[in-house]
Amino acid sequence: MSDFQTVCKLSELREGEGKTIAVGKKMIALFLVNGEPHAIEDMCPHMGASLAGGYFDNGVITCPWHAWRFRVTDGTWVDNPRVKISCYAIRVVDSNVQIQLTKPTAEKIP
Numbered sequence: 001m002s003d004f005q006t007v008c009k010l011s012e013l014r015e016g017e018g019k020t021i022a023v024g025k026k027m028i029a030l031f032l033v034n035g036e037p038h039a040i041e042d043m044c045p046h047m048g049a050s051l052a053g054g055y056f057d058n059g060v061i062t063c064p065w066h067a068w069r070f071r072v073t074d075g076t077w078v079d080n081p082r083v084k085i086s087c088y089a090i091r092v093v094d095s096n097v098q099i100q101l102t103k104p105t106a107e108k109i110p
């Protein structure tokens with residue numbers, strides 16, 4: 001049984017921009033890097049800003065509030081690689097972007 005769920009069309013994502021989606025009670029930020037989608041937790045672990053609204057360049061999202069930076073491919077906090085935010089398995093099926101929320105590939109480290 002697959003627990004991937006469709007969250008949007010690939011055509012809705014743009015290089016250089018984040019997109020916030022709600023999946024159940026979770027807010028997820030989607031990004032496109034060289035045509036490949038990536039999904040991370042949308043809420044910044046510092047004070048809760050939406051990461052999808054930050055400055056996105058070269059695979060790194062910079063939080064719009066205080067400039068913490070996270071790599072969208074694996075959730076790593078660029079300035080302190082021991083800390084990661086959740087990122088999620090993602091795939092494209094028939095131009096639908098699907099994510100798997102049950103198994104984040106990285107967890108927050110307090």
Ligand code: FES
Pocket residue numbers: 044045046047048049063064065066067068
């Ligand atoms: S809320 Fe993101 S860096 Fe402060």
